[in-house]
Amino acid sequence: MPFNIQHSTFLVRPELQMSEVIIDQSDFSEERATLEKTWAPARGVIGWLTETGHKQIGMRYIVTAFCFFVLGGIEAALMRIQLAKAENNFLNPDLYNQIFTMHGSTMMFLFAVPIMLGMGVYFVPLMIGTRNVAFPKLNAYGYFIYVAGGIFLYVMFFIGAGPDAGWFSYVPLSGPTFDAGKRADTWAQMITFSFQAARAGDVAQSHPAVCVVDGCDVDHGHLRDAGGNAR
Amino acid sequence: MMVGAETIQSALRPAGPEAARLTDLWWIFFWTCASFYAALMAFFVAAWIRGRQNVEPDVTPATERSHTTAVTAALIVSAIGLLALLVTSVAAGRAVGKFATNSNQLEIEVTGHQWWWEVKYPNPAAPNQQVVTANEMHIPINTHVLLRLDTRDDIHSLWIPNLHGKRDLIPGRVNKIFIQADRPGVYRGQCAELCGLQHAHMALVVVAEEPEKFAEWKKRESLGAPTPQTPEQVRGQQVFLGAPCANCHNITGIDASATLGPDLTHVRSRPTLAAGMLLNTRGNLAGWISNAPAIKPGAQMPPNQLAAGELQDLLAYLDTLR
Structure with missing residues (x-):
């Protein structure tokens, strides 16, 4: 659609001559309406699932991470109750090892990392002045696989297959020789989901920041530098 | 608890020179950090009280300079504190390392198993008289004891807090640690690396005794089983x-x-x-x-x-x- 653009020349100071582009604002109303419609969040469950706004996704990361923080805190409390006195039988050894591992894994991979990610997703676009992260759908995808990883871990825990070899799955304790069954696999699967979410979030939010620093442009999800070369 | 009131597992009640050095380090860290924490909380409370009094911020250049000076001084004090802790820590590490050069050594092999300790007193001169025991270690006092640490299965970590810090037992290699007891006593040790279901129940007792009593014990242990009588x-x-x-x-x-x-x-x-x-x-x-x-x-x-x-x-x- 052609815009009504006029060029004019004016003097800021006598020794400087600058040009400015004068745009008739009224001519943008149609484009603005189209864009607002495009960017408007969808409603209902489908809208919630397809939401890609960085503030919404960032807030979801933060809220979800705090939920896992509470679960990790409950696990810590259970461990402290067990350790409150010698020869306590509040938790049996197997359950204690599972809770010990769940606590560490939750705090590190389902709270500490995601909450930092959520902060970044929420604040980085605001800080650098972009409407959204470079890859909004990738960002939303990252959040959902993070949630899926956390739910998977806790479902496995509640059916008695929670990991029990420490928060970073101590080797060789987590190997088949000493940890038969699927418990180490449960932990590894959760980590795969969690780290995939982290990578997706990192890529989604870091590229606009790179662009601001590096002078490139985001073009339909592809990064191009000032000369138009794909990055 | 298991073998009487003397059995106390505590890093703050050292019974040997290595443990004493580590205990000193612990107290230095504790008091330094506690002092900084107390000072920080005092400043925090002062700021909070000042904020509640709604004191108008003083933004004169002189005040700004004094604030800058205060922040710089706090930065320097913090840096000096951290540097002092670093130097103290390195010095303690070197001092503990020097104990390893002492002579008067007794060598003991400790092997970790899920979930018990095998303790051997090798006797190269008479291999059939080597002493092998489990979950207990006898050592003579005032003697530098070299522990060779190995494991049969998983990673374990030997920790006898009254005598030294922790040392891991890694599959496929032999780690060393020196301990020394300055006075007789029974000291409890514990595996300090998650090693499976019964990690919490992997303890051993170290019995430090007079050299004569240790020699008696070792002689008795080197004998074979007695012939059944009844x-x-x-x-x-x-x-x-x-x-x-x-x-x-x-x-x-x-x-x-x-x-x-x-x-x-x-x-x-x-x-x-x-x-x-x-x-x-x-x-x-x-x-x-x-x-x-x-x-x-x-x-x-x-x-x-x-x-x-x-x-x-x-x-x-x-x-x-x-």
């Missing part, structure tokens, strides 16, 4: 050799030389059973033999279906192994 004891020995016991345990002097489980040549002289879980009483031993997994789930010792008479005979025989 018919009950003889039958008990036959039970031991006929039941699965001999498939896993060694008793020097009879036809039982397996090494999967602890050496039982002097099992009844030890203060505890099951790596510190049970006092070494006849009743506890009977329970352990009958159904060890019920007491220590995951333990490799299987339940044994022995008739009551067989069990009593076996206990009578094991009672002689002191």
Whole structure:
């Protein structure tokens, strides 16, 4: 659609001559309406699932991470109750090892990392002045696989297959020789989901920041530098 | 708890030079950090009170300069504090390392198993007289003891807080650590690396005693098992050799030389059973033999279906192994 653009020349100071582009604002109303419609969040469950706004996704990361923080805190409390006195039988050894591992894994991979990610997703676009992260759908995808990883871990825990070899799955304790069954696999699967979410979030939010620093442009999800070369 | 009031596991009650150095370091860190924390909280409370008084911010250049000076001073004090802790820590590490060069050494091999400790006193001159025990270690006081640490399965970590810091036992390699006790006592050690289901029940006791008493103990332990005297004891020995016991345990002097489980040549002289879980009483031993997994789930010792008479005979025989 052609815009009504006029060029004019004016003097800021006598020794400087600058040009400015004068745009008739009224001519943008149609484009603005189209864009607002495009960017408007969808409603209902489908809208919630397809939401890609960085503030919404960032807030979801933060809220979800705090939920896992509470679960990790409950696990810590259970461990402290067990350790409150010698020869306590509040938790049996197997359950204690599972809770010990769940606590560490939750705090590190389902709270500490995601909450930092959520902060970044929420604040980085605001800080650098972009409407959204470079890859909004990738960002939303990252959040959902993070949630899926956390739910998977806790479902496995509640059916008695929670990991029990420490928060970073101590080797060789987590190997088949000493940890038969699927418990180490449960932990590894959760980590795969969690780290995939982290990578997706990192890529989604870091590229606009790179662009601001590096002078490139985001073009339909592809990064191009000032000369138009794909990055 | 297991072997009397003397058995205390505490890094803050050092019984040897290495532990004493580490305890000093701990207190230096504690008081330095506590002082900084107290100062920080005092400034925080002062700022909070000042904020509640709604004092108008003083933004004159002179005040700004004084603030800058205060921040710079705090930065310098913090840096000096951290540097001092670093220097103290490195110095402590070097000092502990120097203990390793002392002579007057006794060498002991400690092997970690899921979930018990095997302790050997090698005797190159007479290999058949080497002392092998489990979950207990005797050392003479005022003697530098070299521990060679190895593991048969998973990673473990030996920690006897009254005598030294932690040292890992890594599959496929031998780590070393030196300990020394300055006074007689019984000190509790513990595995300090998550090693599976019964990690919490993997303790050992270190008995530090006068050199003469240690020599007596070692001489006694180097002897084979005594010959059973009574018919009950003889039958008990036959039970031991006929039941699965001999498939896993060694008793020097009879036809039982397996090494999967602890050496039982002097099992009844030890203060505890099951790596510190049970006092070494006849009743506890009977329970352990009958159904060890019920007491220590995951333990490799299987339940044994022995008739009551067989069990009593076996206990009578094991009672002689002191």
